[in-house]
Amino acid sequence: MPLGAADLAAATDTELYVVPTGRKASVNVAFCARTQSADVRLAVTDGALPAVKDWIEFDVTLGAAGVLERTQIWMTAGEKLYARASAAGVSVVVYGPEETA
Secondary structure, X not given: OOOEEEEXXXXXOEEEEEOOOOEEEEEEEEEEXXXXXXXXXXXXXXXXXXXXXXXXXXXXXXXXXXXXXXXXEEEEOOOEEEEEEOOOOEEEEEEXXXXXX
């Protein structure tokens, strides 16, 4: 079962997952540009929204039907995972183990 998933709206930071209190996680993230090319971003933050320093992928171009997968992103309680796409038609799924910290 995914920890989070979204059909991204264009040019909008979307919160995908928050690590619950007392937990930690090693997450994997998969983007899929379903209908057209798009630039995608991925951030890990403990703030309300991602700051410039929080982006771990920034404007990576996916062609139509293109895929980007990022694996083994270690996160601690309270950290949030955000995604963004330059165009609509991009799916993103977060999966991986979550365990007691």
